[in-house]
Amino acid sequence: MSLPTTVKIVEVAARDGLQNEKHFVDTAIKIELINRLSAAGFQNIEAASFVSPKWVPQMADGTEVMAGIERRPQTIYSALTPNLRGFEAALAAKADEVVIFGAASESFSQKNINCSIAESITRFAPVAQAALDAGVRLRASISCALGCPYDGETAIETVLDVVKRMQDLGVQEFDIADTIGVGTPLKTARLMEAVATLVPMEQIAGHFHDTYGQALANILAALQVGVSIFHSSVAGLGGCPYAKGATGNVATEDVVYMLHGMGIHTGLDLPQLVDTGAWISAQIGKPTNSRAGRALFLKNQ
Numbered sequence: 345m346s347l348p349t350t351v352k353i354v355e356v357a358a359r360d361g362l363q364n365e366k367h368f369v370d371t372a373i374k375i376e377l378i379n380r381l382s383a384a385g386f387q388n389i390e391a392a393s394f395v396s397p398k399w400v401p402q403m404a405d406g407t408e409v410m411a412g413i414e415r416r417p418q419t420i421y422s423a424l425t426p427n428l429r430g431f432e433a434a435l436a437a438k439a440d441e442v443v444i445f446g447a448a449s450e451s452f453s454q455k456n457i458n459c460s461i462a463e464s465i466t467r468f469a470p471v472a473q474a475a476l477d478a479g480v481r482l483r484a485s486i487s488c489a490l491g492c493p494y495d496g497e498t499a500i501e502t503v504l505d506v507v508k509r510m511q512d513l514g515v516q517e518f519d520i521a522d523t524i525g526v527g528t529p530l531k532t533a534r535l536m537e538a539v540a541t542l543v544p545m546e547q548i549a550g551h552f553h554d555t556y557g558q559a560l561a562n563i564l565a566a567l568q569v570g571v572s573i574f575h576s577s578v579a580g581l582g583g584c585p586y587a588k589g590a591t592g593n594v595a596t597e598d599v600v601y602m603l604h605g606m607g608i609h610t611g612l613d614l615p616q617l618v619d620t621g622a623w624i625s626a627q628i629g630k631p632t633n634s635r636a637g638r639a640l641f642l643k644n645q
């Protein structure tokens with residue numbers, strides 16, 4: 345078993361982390377969060393989501409957020425784009441990367457983006473073409489890859505089918521998302537290996553929610569089969585509006601603590617992440633969901 349020596353972490357707190365917050369988080373707080381995350385050294389930060397404000401009101405200020413952040417030249421600032429309208433807004437906001445987001449479950453696709461999987465691919469096709477024409481990086485997220493809150497188990501073949509259809513659109517990075525955190529390590533490893541029969545391992549990302557406490561174990565399992573991109577959210581912020589009971593993403597501080605402890609390079613400054621996790625938790629009035637974040641914060645008091 346040879347583990348990757350370097351891992352890219354895509355920090356999703358400002359998007360996935362905040363999108364489900366009941367009270368509107370001020371634009372200035374979102375901007376400061378992203379600036380703090382940039383300073384901690386991320387290569388990729390999800391900064392906005394150009395979706396319908398009726399569906400996800402928390403993300404309605406994407407244009408202002410993108411205009412207000414201080415951009416670190418080495419960082420890719422991404423935005424979710426469900427359709428051409430979202431793409432045009434993302435392009436105008438100078439997103440470095442756009443994310444089309446589908447699902448490996450019919451029911452979740454309907455609940456999340458109001459269309460079937462097949463219809464979603466048709467809707468994504470012009471977005472993908474526009475991104476390629478504009479020279480904007482194109483990423484795709486596949487929700488419910490390890491299970492769906494409505495349809496139960498997800499078959500590996502269904503995930504592969506969606507990956508293949510997204511690959512045909514020219515997608516450059518594939519986020520295999522455990523939206524409700526039901527995956528377990530051996531299943532995760534099998535799924536990642538299966539996806540890698542279609543696309544290079546370097547283009548596969550693991551996006552794990554920690555609802556059942558499996559996220560770090562799933563990351564380790566994915567690392568062991570060669571995955572080297574993971575998504576996480578500082579303070580473990582998050583939840584999905586269309587997945588009842590889903591908790592946040594795996595906490596960035598926990599992932600970085602584990603990876604650095606294994607001698608794996610992330611380019612991230614853990615003390616700064618701990619401070620940022622404590623800061624955003626105070627801003628939204630919630631305790632952190634990061635075990636490592638809490639322990640390191642208290643140790644330094």
Ligand SMILES: CC(C)(COP(=O)([O-])OP(=O)([O-])OC[C@H]1O[C@@H](n2cnc3c(N)ncnc32)[C@H](O)[C@@H]1OP(=O)([O-])[O-])[C@@H](O)C(=O)NCCC(=O)NCCSC(=O)C[C@@](C)(O)CC(=O)[O-]
Binds near residue numbers: 363398487584
């Ligand atoms: C996809 C749609 C738009 C279809 O929504 P729809 O209702 O089927 O489509 P529509 O075209 O009829 O649009 C409805 C309304 O939204 C407007 N609209 C339409 N598009 C846009 C746009 N881009 N920006 C702003 N407004 C837009 C449009 O103008 C219209 O406004 P109205 O006429 O009613 O006033 C809707 O279902 C939607 O916005 N869904 C977003 C859902 C979402 O953001 N979910 C969370 C992100 S995915 C996620 O978190 C999972 C992930 C990625 O983290 C991985 C994982 O863990 O699973």
